[in-house]
Amino acid sequence: MLQKKQLEILMVDGRPEDTDIIEKMFQAEYTITKANSGIDSLKIMEKTTPDVILLDINLNDISGHEICRIIKQRQDTRAIPLIIISGINDREEKIRAFNNGADDFVLKPVDEFILKSRIETLLKVKRLQEQIRQERDLALKYIDTAGSIMIILDRHMNIKLANQKTAKVLGYEGSVLVGKNWIDSFVPAEEKIKVKKQFKRLIEDERGIPEYLENHIINRKGEKRLIRWRQTVLRNDEGEVGEIVVAGEDVTAQKETEEQLKKAHEELKTIDQVKKEFIANTSHELRTPMISLKGFSDLLNKERLGELGPEQKKAMESISRNSIFLHRLIESLFYANDTTRKNIRYSFSSLDINKFLKEILQDISIQIREKRITTDTCFDDKNYEISGSYNYLRRVFLHLLDNAIRFCPADSTISIKTLKRCENIDIYIEYVPELPDTIEDNKSPLESVDRAGIRMCQEIIETHKGGMKITETESLTQIFVKLPTLQN
Numbered sequence: 375m376l377q378k379k380q381l382e383i384l385m386v387d388g389r390p391e392d393t394d395i396i397e398k399m400f401q402a403e404y405t406i407t408k409a410n411s412g413i414d415s416l417k418i419m420e421k422t423t424p425d426v427i428l429l430d431i432n433l434n435d436i437s438g439h440e441i442c443r444i445i446k447q448r449q450d451t452r453a454i455p456l457i458i459i460s461g462i463n464d465r466e467e468k469i470r471a472f473n474n475g476a477d478d479f480v481l482k483p484v485d486e487f488i489l490k491s492r493i494e495t496l497l498k499v500k501r502l503q504e505q506i507r508q509e510r511d512l513a514l515k516y517i518d519t520a521g522s523i524m525i526i527l528d529r530h531m532n533i534k535l536a537n538q539k540t541a542k543v544l545g546y547e548g549s550v551l552v553g554k555n556w557i558d559s560f561v562p563a564e565e566k567i568k569v570k571k572q573f574k575r576l577i578e579d580e581r582g583i584p585e586y587l588e589n590h591i592i593n594r595k596g597e598k599r600l601i602r603w604r605q606t607v608l609r610n611d612e613g614e615v616g617e618i619v620v621a622g623e624d625v626t627a628q629k630e631t632e633e634q635l636k637k638a639h640e641e642l643k644t645i646d647q648v649k650k651e652f653i654a655n656t657s658h659e660l661r662t663p664m665i666s667l668k669g670f671s672d673l674l675n676k677e678r679l680g681e682l683g684p685e686q687k688k689a690m691e692s693i694s695r696n697s698i699f700l701h702r703l704i705e706s707l708f709y710a711n712d713t714t715r716k717n718i719r720y721s722f723s724s725l726d727i728n729k730f731l732k733e734i735l736q737d738i739s740i741q742i743r744e745k746r747i748t749t750d751t752c753f754d755d756k757n758y759e760i761s762g763s764y765n766y767l768r769r770v771f772l773h774l775l776d777n778a779i780r781f782c783p784a785d786s787t788i789s790i791k792t793l794k795r796c797e798n799i800d801i802y803i804e805y806v807p808e809l810p811d812t813i814e815d816n817k818s819p820l821e822s823v824d825r826a827g828i829r830m831c832q833e834i835i836e837t838h839k840g841g842m843k844i845t846e847t848e849s850l851t852q853i854f855v856k857l858p859t860l861q862n
Contacts, residue, residue: 532556
């Protein structure tokens with residue numbers, strides 16, 4: 375086990391008999407080093423650093439007062455406790471000793487108890503000072519290695535400490551910054567009044583001060599940097615301001631990026647608005663001729679304007695079918711545009727779902743007949759009433775049945791069934807899909823091919839507080855729609 379090193383006392387006295395007396399007092403507890411002159415004491419301290427210095431005023435070469443002043447001026451020895459020992463009981467001598475930096479003054483002949491007490495007290499003070507110094511150095515190390523700007527100001531806004539980050543941002547050495555007035559030296563002229571008011575409110579402990587404040591600073595190159603600050607006032611027990619701790623982040627680049635993003639966002643909003651207006655105008659311009667096209671194609675197909683030959687009839691059915699399909703695409707475009715512009719207006723009324731579906735099947739009878747599809751319906755005679763928007767629900771079921779006709783093979787069957795369950799009405803649309811190797815261009819499943827249309831149907835159904843689900847396998851495609859019944 376290592377033994378604890380004894381503390382060292384350096385005794386500087388031109389009278390050997392006096393040093394012998396003191397040596398006998400302390401040799402059991404301390405290592406004693408003796409110097410007979412001031413020059414000798416300085417030479418000894420070049421080789422070793424004693425823990426305590428006992429210094430007589432009357433030396434043979436240099437005055438003890440001068441030696442005291444030299445020791446207390448040197449950086450490496452100023453913290454060593456130094457006690458003047460003198461046989462001169464003079465007030466002026468004591469004042470002079472303390473003015474030169476002495477830590478205590480003891481009269482000869484030395485009282486052992488008094489001297490020991492003074493030495494122990496000074497050593498305790500030294501240990502506490504060393505502990506404080508270490509803690510301060512550690513705190514300063516943390517402050518210096520912090521990624522933020524850290525500044526300590528006095529109540530007059532003078533810099534007492536600035537860490538390395540602060541020095542880097544400002545472009546100065548840290549030692550150059552100490553003593554400069556923060557506002558006068560580094561805040562732009564147009565912001566000085568604002569910053570002074572902020573600090574005044576902070577010092578006066580006003581309420582409502584934001585947690586973070588922003589202002590510009592000017593660095594050595596004359597560049598402006600935008601800093602976001604957080605400030606804390608340190609007060610003594612009487613509530614008086616001691617220091618102001620300021621921590622900051624350079625947000626110049628962040629703000630520039632935010633401004634660029636904001637500008638890009640505004641440009642995108644403008645482009646999006648132009649796009650929406652284009653869609654709206656195009657939709658309206660398409661709708662007007664489509665009404666005439668659909669109306670006249672129906673009249674021709676039904677031979678209201680004259681009889682048609684077999685080939686003419688076939689061609690006219692194709693025109694009528696495709697005009698209906700095109701009309702529904704335009705209606706879907708309307709819906710998408712209304713959704714983005716938030717212009718959708720639902721008008722709810724009582725609907726008999728069975729009667730409603732029969733009307734829709736009648737409307738698409740041309741497509742069904744053209745592809746030789748059989749519809750297997752299971753509607754009972756009960757009155758299945760719901761509260762819904764006729765126009766929007768019509769879009770949904772026309773779209774879903776159009777898809778069924780499109781994706782099932784010719785000479786197949788589409789099954790449509792309604793079933794009442796408690797407070798809901800379930801609608802099932804089922805068909806066997808065309809096999810992938812016979813589908814033109816090897817098309818993907820329904821939800822992949824018609825993602826936008828399916829999404830439109832889901833949104834309308836959800837607005838009616840219902841739900842929709844599509845299940846697809848190689849042997850069966852099932853579309854399930856649930857709608858709440860009309861509550862009395």
